[in-house]
Amino acid sequence: MAGAHASGTDPYPGMAPVANYGPPPSVALTTSGFAGTMLIMASLFQILQGIAAVAQDTVYLTGVEYVYQLDMTSWGWIHIVVGVVALATGIGILTGRTWAYLMGIVLATLSSIANFAFLPYFPIWSGIVIAFNVAVIWSLCTLLASDNPA
Template identity: 40%
Template structure:
């Protein structure tokens, strides 16, 4: 028996668009970090933590490219893209969590958006596959 596709399938398109925009922002911030060659200084209690921003830049570039490619494939209705999107968005959440000491507000916003994207992909992903 075929299931009826509901308006909830729009959440998958929302997820794809958020992935595209997040990928572009990751790409741009990664390019800046690679070009800046700065050292991030974070105070943790009474200790100081030095972070190599250049390495984080390359990580953000790689994840940004993955987010863009998988986001485009998700919007195109590729069946594999839903699973790929869950993996890539999960990776993005982990990198943002690790980047939290340097950019706390931005990381919190991205983590929250990634949680919404994961919810959309997991709960309403089958409908998107049926619609395409």
């Protein structure tokens, strides 16, 4: 079927073709948005977890002898520090900073390890934070793999 205009002529003179505007948002943009949002949420959960441990030691169960047993105040500060650094990194991921991608993987891993060690004290909350961190690690690894194909 023949088109409405002759081949080689511009149907909309004076307008730039759509191809000059660039491709639609890529998977990398949505993946980094997901990773940044999830890391921010996990870091806020971790900060709240740390504040509860520092403010009142009796919030968490401490009756069990455990290999990674620390004072609740120490656990609280560990969670607060990791959470604040992860929050800044999550903001860095959302703003597209390249340093934040690898730092996000490292911090999500550290946060997962800290929450794994904290499981006997508050298992459901720690499990939720670990799940969020696994989603962050997966999405950032997917993002880095799509940016740097082997």
